[in-house]
Amino acid sequence: MKILVIEDTPKHRDDAKRFFAEQSGVTAIYSSDWGGAKRFLEERGKVDGVISDIYFPYLNDSIWSEPEPVGVYVMMLCRERGIPCVLNTDGNHHGKRLQWIHEMIGHLGLPAMIDTGQDKAESKNWSQAFEALKTIIAPSNHPDQK
Helix, strand or coil: CEEEEECCCHHHHHHHHHHHHCCCCCEEEEECCHHHHHHHHCCCCCCCEEEECCCECCCCCCCCCCCEEHHHHHHHHHHHHCCCEEEECCCCCCCCCCHHHHHHHHHHCCCCCECCCCCCCCCCCHHHHHHHHHHHHCHHHCHHHC
């Protein structure tokens, strides 16, 4: 399985690298901005799925280098192209930065975001995000779906 992980925070990206290095049969590729991620999302088949941060830069080292909710665009593009996608955040989906995204995801019937239940947590739940992604990729193989 080949997955794209979009994460701009170095500590969270390092945590993801450690987590995915321990997963058998998984190749994870990483991007910290939209510029690096888009080439893997241009067409179906380049990756089997995506785990994306929500707030990250459109382009690093440019006038668009401040974190914005680019992950929302990633999820919509993945939906359009049939690429399984899960949003993973270090925040709380009921916080002021994420509530609107949480409501939009529910309204559109997209997979729920994986959050920490607190604002700016020390780590993200990579295990839960990966389990959610596997469920979307192969629902018939997931124990909860039988």
